[in-house]
Structure formats: structure tokens, C-alpha cells
Amino acid sequence: MASHRAVVVGGGIGGLAAAIGLRRVGWEVTVLERAPALTAIGAGISLWPNAQRALAELGVEPRISAQRGGGLVDWRGRRLASWDADLFVRSHGLPLGAIHRANLIEALRSALPGECLKTGVEVTSVEQNGVVHHDSGSIEADLVVAADGINSPIRQALFPAARVEYSGGAAFRGIAKLPLKPTLSTTWAAGIEIGVLPLLDDEVYWWVSEARPAGIRHDDIRAYLSAKYARWHDPIPQLIDATPEILLHDTHHLATPLPSYTRGRIALLGDAAHAMPPFLGQGGCQALEDAVVLASHVQKSTVDEALRRYDAERRPRTQKVAKASIQAGASGPLLRNPAAVALRAAFTRLLPAAVTTRVGASISRWQPPRLTPVQPRTP
DSSP states (O other), rough: OOTEEEEEEEOOOHHHHHHHHHHTOOOOEEEESSSSSOOOOEEEEOOOHHHHHHHTTTTTOOOOOEEOOOOEEETTTEEEEEEEEHHHHHHHSSSSEEEEHHHHHHHHHHHSSSEEEEOOOOEEETTTTTTEEETTTTEOOOOEEEOOTTTTTHHHHTTOOEEEEEEEEEEEEEEEEEOOOOOOOOOEETTTEEEEEOOSEEEEEEEEEEEOOOTTTOOHHHHHHHHHHTSOOHHHHHHHHHOOOOEEEEEEOOSSSSSSSEEETEOOHHHHHHHOOOOSHHHHHHHHHHHHHHHHHHHOHHHHHHHHHHHHHHHHHHHHHHHHHHHHHTTTTTOOOOHHHHHHHHHHSSOOOHTTTTTTHHHTOOOOOOOOOOOOOOO
């Protein structure tokens, strides 16, 4: 296995995880990232139990914040449903985790030797036989992992009919420090969802999802949010005021389910294969699963057979999760009819904590295949 070489295009969560997994099973790996440095914008990410298990199998176990309870509330802070941490562990197997995205990227990057990572490299094309062309040369590989994001040029070349579409909402995100750390919460209103996710070291990740047309921007994001949510329950106004940098992005997803995640010796991974809206918090989690499964199959089979098995295993699962994420958005932050929102709230209040806490367990109970570590060679 040590004579096999892989090139990973993209140095995000999925690309770095794939590189770690392939090295763990004995492959030589080179990661090509077009950005001049591996950085992560200042936001958080939820790590569901399936993602935590994938990271553990990769030998990467960053410090995460385990959530200790919370609930679903309306804009005034009135409880709609309780979220019980102990029940969550019994249903999902591990606590719900959260981490600063920059800390996760750093943990993944630190698991790779520096010489594996090539930043500032623009990949210009990839041949299905494994030849990768970039702005300063070419590399021949036994396997190419396309982890180049939702607008993946590699996917566009392989599947030109695939379409990326607006998911119907914009996302404001930020990280703040508060003297008293709040508990996990999700707030529902018509066309709005606000999430509060405690991190480590007194940091709190928060987001606001608003159903609205694409492309709307604000001269002063903080002023817009402060005015709109000034009367909402604590700690929403305080978080907005205490956040040094507030990010705003329209959310998109891959609207055309791909007929395959592989072509020749190319494997699509993460958002390049199955970009989904953020309404289930599974985008990065599924990329981590992809990485472990791909490494497992290349360890056990020839490259051609491994890619066939990778596609057969990952495509049905991730496309099902992506579809569920779209549906969650339609019934959650994208639900704008006030009467429908009131009906949803009334129904939610009737649900016991044992029911609401099990939401997502069918996804998060996933168990990773075992990887047998092999000492890799440095490229």
C-alpha cells in the first residue's frame, strides 16, 4: 500500500480528513489548496456523534464542547420543547459536540506533516486516469480526491448538468464571549431560526437563518440585526452586540443528486459530492464520514473496486441526508406562514423530551469502519 499515491484537491474539513485517512492506511498523499494558507473563517460547527466517531477513527480528537441540555423556544423565550443531554446520549451514543471551525481545521492540519500540504496551488484540470494539472505543473496519482467545495470545478467538468441552487435563506454567523455562558437553544419564528451553541473557553457560536431572496446585503450588518432582534429573548441581543465580526452568506445546496460520486480514478467528497443546506448541521459531519469510508475501502481493495464500493456506500446515505436537510429547512427556518408557524409551535409543545431528543438519531448513530494504521511514506 505504501507505493500508492493520492492527490487531494481542497484543504477544507473533508479534504484534510481524507488525506489523514489515506495516510493512516499507508498511502502517500499530497493536498493541493488554492488559498495561500489554510485558514477558517470565524464561525463554529456542530459535531454530531457520527462526526466524532469518524474523527476518532482518523486518530484526531480535538477538544470539543459537549452540550449539557437546552431547548427549543419562541422569540420571547417561551419553551416549546426541552432538550435533555442524558436522553441524547442514550439515543445517539455520544453528547452533541461543538467546536470553533478554526480549531477543527487546525486539529486536522496538525495530523498531517507539513510537506503533504501545498497551498497557493490552483488546480486547472484533472484527468480521469489520475493526472492532476495545476498552475505550475502536473502530478500523476493512483487516486484523486475532489474535495474542492460546493462549486467544485472538478465536479462541474465531470457532471456539467449538476446545478447548485439557492436554499431559500441567508445565514448570519458569529462567535462572541459572554460573562455567563448560555445553554444550547434554537429559537423559531416565522421565516427565522436562531441557534445558540456554547463552545469552550466562554465562547458562544450563534447563527440567524432568515428566509428571504438571495443577494440582499446590509451596509451595517450589526445595526440591521440589533434593530430587528432588540426585543427578542436573552441572550440574542447580547450576542449580536458582543460579536467582533458577523458573517453573512446566502445558503446553497447541490440541487441535482449526482448519478455517481466517482469517475475513473476520481472520487468526489464532501460538498463537492453532496452539498446540503445547513438545517441539520450535517454538512461537515458527512464529509468526515466520507473520508473514513474512502480510506477503509482503498485499504481493502484495488482502487477501482474501492471507488465502486465508496460510491455504493456513500451516495445513498448522503443524498438521503441532503434531502432530509432540505425538508428540515422547509419545516423550520424557511416556514414563513404565521398560521403554520403557530400550528408547528402548538404541536411541538405536546411532544415529550424523549421524542424531541431522538431527532436525528437515525443519522448520528452511524458507526465508522475500522482503519488499520500503516506507516505511510512522506511524498
